Amino acid sequence: xxxxxxxxxxxxxxxxxxxxxxxxxxxxxxxxxxxxxxxxxxxxxxxxxxxxxxxxxxxxxxxxxxxxxxxxxxxxxxxxxxxxxxxxxxxxxxxxxxxxxxxxxxxxxxxxxxxxxxxxxxxxxxxxxxxxxxxxxxxxxxxxxxxxxxxxxxxxxxxxxxxxxxxxxxxxxxxxxxxxxxx
Amino acid sequence: xxxxxxxxxxxxxxxxxxxxxxxxxxxxxxxxxxxxxxxxxxxxxxxxxxxxxxxxxxxxxxxxxxxxxxxxxxxxxxxxxxxxxxxxxxxxxxxxxxxxxxxxxxxxxxxxxxxxxxxxxxxxxxxxxxxxxxxxxxxxx
Numbered sequence: 001x002x003x004x005x006x007x008x009x010x011x012x013x014x015x016x017x018x019x020x021x022x023x024x025x026x027x028x029x030x031x032x033x034x035x036x037x038x039x040x041x042x043x044x045x046x047x048x049x050x051x052x053x054x055x056x057x058x059x060x061x062x063x064x065x066x067x068x069x070x071x072x073x074x075x076x077x078x079x080x081x082x083x084x085x086x087x088x089x090x091x092x093x094x095x096x097x098x099x100x101x102x103x104x105x106x107x108x109x110x111x112x113x114x115x116x117x118x119x120x121x122x123x124x125x126x127x128x129x130x131x132x133x134x135x136x137x138x139x140x141x142x143x144x145x146x147x148x149x150x151x152x153x154x155x156x157x158x159x160x161x162x163x164x165x166x167x168x169x170x171x172x173x174x175x176x177x178x179x180x181x182x183x
Numbered sequence: 184x185x186x187x188x189x190x191x192x193x194x195x196x197x198x199x200x201x202x203x204x205x206x207x208x209x210x211x212x213x214x215x216x217x218x219x220x221x222x223x224x225x226x227x228x229x230x231x232x233x234x235x236x237x238x239x240x241x242x243x244x245x246x247x248x249x250x251x252x253x254x255x256x257x258x259x260x261x262x263x264x265x266x267x268x269x270x271x272x273x274x275x276x277x278x279x280x281x282x283x284x285x286x287x288x289x290x291x292x293x294x295x296x297x298x299x300x301x302x303x304x305x306x307x308x309x310x311x312x313x314x315x316x317x318x319x320x321x322x323x324x
Contacts (some may be wrong), residue, residue: 016278016281017281018253019244019273019274019278020245020246020250021245021250023272042272043273043274046278047273048276076253101247102248
């Protein structure tokens with residue numbers, strides 16, 4: 001998976017020029033709030049991230065491929081989509097999405113996620129695509145439900161994150177359910 | 184350098200308030216430099232440069248909203264006489280070329296000694312007065 005186009009976004013591999021914006025939203029406590037990462041993210045971490053993503057592709061289980069979601073008109077980085085192959089069962093993928101505060105509230109996360117999901121089923125022979133959320137992240141839950149994901153489980157205080165127990169909600173879509181997107 | 188004063192008028196643009204305070208103090212230790220304004224993001228930085236008619240902007244790259252790379256392009260469009268010195272946490276090897284390509288005049292890494300930062304600002308101001316000369320050779324820092 002290298003590049004995807006949506007109506008307003010180009011999803012592509014990260015470049016050095018994306019790092020200032022990437023670092024700015026990764027270090028925004030509001031953006032980091034329900035994510036597994038903490039906002040203590042600076043230029044050194046961003047440069048290391050770019051090195052790790054250099055040449056990365058979907059394949060090794062558990063390794064996240066992150067695509068820069070850029071505004072097609074301006075070229076500016078709006079956020080990113082992350083995808084990984086789930087270790088264990090074949091043809092199973094997990095995804096995540098992050099948008100900068102400035103890019104939130106415009107349906108861009110939904111647009112990016114829909115494109116990645118469609119690509120996983122169409123070209124990567126996905127059987128099942130999942131997403132795991134902090135249950136307080138209601139916007140992400142609405143996004144997934146709107147795309148036709150089923151809520152499968154609520155795992156009470158199943159994760160220890162940023163000094164507290166976090167309850168998780170898992171969502172999934174099977175290949176045979178793809179295309180049943182809610183209106 | 185401004186035609187109305189002997190000072191180089193510097194505008195600070197960095198989203199970290201402590202760095203702006205430190206830079207103001209550091210730069211004004213040199214009597215030839217005067218900080219005329221500051222901003223915490225690129226958009227406010229561009230507006231501030233226009234408003235203050237700063238000779239040089241000392242510009243961070245990673246900021247919320249409009250980042251430094253975009254701000255460089257805007258400043259070159261709307262205030263072409265203003266010199267642009269990038270002061271960034273990113274290594275020069277990673278972003279120096281990108282910053283100079285879009286129009287910055289110098290690229291410095293955060294952590295450079297104060298005298299290097301002051302010297303770069305003075306140099307860029309001098310170059311702009313001497314006819315808007317572009318920097319030659321590889322980026323400093």
